[in-house]
Amino acid sequence: MKKLTLIVDMDEVMADPITKLRTWYARDFNKQYTDEEIAGKHLADVVPAGHASILYQYLNTPGFFRDLVVMQDAVEVMKCLNEKYDVYVVSAAMEFPNSLKDKYDWLQEHFPFLQWQQICLCGSKHIISADIMIDDHSRNFHAGIHRKILFTSHHNIYEPADERVNNWQEVARLLLK
Amino acid sequence: MKKLTLIVDMDEVMADPITKLRTWYARDFNKQYTDEEIAGKHLADVVPAGHASILYQYLNTPGFFRDLVVMQDAVEVMKCLNEKYDVYVVSAAMEFPNSLKDKYDWLQEHFPFLQWQQICLCGSKHIISADIMIDDHSRNFHAGIHRKILFTSHHNIYEPADERVNNWQEVARLLLK
Known part of the structure; x- marks a missing residue:
């Protein structure tokens, strides 16, 4: 399937x-x-x-994104998601052109099981279609996204959401059961 | 509209x-x-x-993509397309991570009328949806692309195509009339 x-x-x-x-x-x-x-x-x-x-x-400082802390449990859960789903990492990075290579290198370091084909650094996400999207910005949940999962971040805590997850353990419960 | x-x-x-x-x-x-x-x-x-x-x-040599020659008439036609359509430049650049910033800078230099929101450097184009796509690789013409326009390049000259353009003047005739 x-x-x-x-x-x-x-x-x-x-x-x-x-x-x-x-x-x-x-x-x-x-x-x-x-x-x-x-x-x-x-x-x-x-x-x-x-x-x-x-x-x-x-x-936009070169290096800013290179050594960011990985969110707790993100690596382990992504590894499992990568088996079950056709996973793509999509980041609206183009506003910060100096971040592009840093983001690629960061993914290579922490998520080496992801292939280059699975990475997309874009401007607007409105040309991106998917069955499921996990994002902290509800503005990215357009009509081309079937299932919209809001990842809790400080700025979105009062927003309504179709589905909301507060951490990667909750992502696992939702998508890996 | x-x-x-x-x-x-x-x-x-x-x-x-x-x-x-x-x-x-x-x-x-x-x-x-x-x-x-x-x-x-x-x-x-x-x-x-x-x-x-x-x-x-x-x-993947840093700088390789920075000073590439712009295809004839591309700037003038893109400027007009950018008025009439919701234009995005999408390049499968992720195979060559050292090209990312070079491609951004090249676009800034030659196509300054494009905003960062309109640029997407991806791996696979299979998550990209659009009404129209102009591409030299027919492998990028998946079901999420409504109208598929093959831009002639040395490698695709013997391929069948729904629609084919040989240069930017032909793009203009097809999409700006």
């Missing part, structure tokens, strides 16, 4: 850029944002006016 | 890597392949056994 297509997002799903963003911001501006302060919000909307461009500079 | 989605391939459609590949090969092995010698074939199948990996090394 043909495997279902499963699209998995990188940032805030497989990798954690938010902890590093907050750490760099605290280093430069002596202000460490708490989980409570960014609940339901994007970091760019929380920092003082004019500082959103600083966050952009962090994200 | 919602614009139709148009996916355009880069290599051998917008950019010419084949001339450069043949030039580098001639530089290193003193053999310049003619159009006749590569007609209906992939360069990797024409070079002596064991030399396909040399072509791969050329393609």
Whole structure:
């Protein structure tokens, strides 16, 4: 039987850029944002006016994405998903062109069982179709995605969702049973 | 009215890597392949056994894709297509991870009217859906592509095609009338 297509997002799903963003911001501006302060919000909307461009500079710094922490249990669950589904990692990375090679190298290091054919670094995800998508941005759940699974991140905690997972163990319970 | 989605391939459609590949090969092995010698074939199948990996090394050399020649009339026609269609440039670049930033920079230089949201560097194109696709590889014309336009390249000249264009003027005649 043909495997279902499963699209998995990188940032805030497989990798954690938010902890590093907050750490760099605290280093430069002596202000460490708490989980409570960014609940339901994007970091760019929380920092003082004019500082959103600083966050952009962090994200486009060569190397920023290269050593991000892997989300807990992501490797083990992805390994199993990769057996059962036709898995693709799709990241809207094009806004940060200096991240492209870093993201590829990061995947090679932590998810070596994924082939280059399974990686897609795009701008908009609106040309991407799949049976299932796991993403922290509901804006990526367009009509071409059949089953939409919202991965909880600080900015989406108050959003409604068809299906929601809070961690990779919950992904496993949903998709590997 | 919602614009139709148009996916355009880069290599051998917008950019010419084949001339450069043949030039580098001639530089290193003193053999310049003619159009006749590569007609209906992939360069990797024409070079002596064991030399396909040399072509791969050329393609993955940082900078290889950065200064490729733009295909004749591609800029002018793409500018007009970009007004009429929802255009995305989709390149199966992930096989050559050192090409990623070069391809982005090349597009910025020659097609500055394209936004980062319109660029997608992927592995397989089988998760990409569109109303229209222009590509030199018919293997990319899967069920999610409604109208399939084969752009003539040396390797596909003997292939059947739903629709075929031989140059960008023919693209204009087909899609801008």
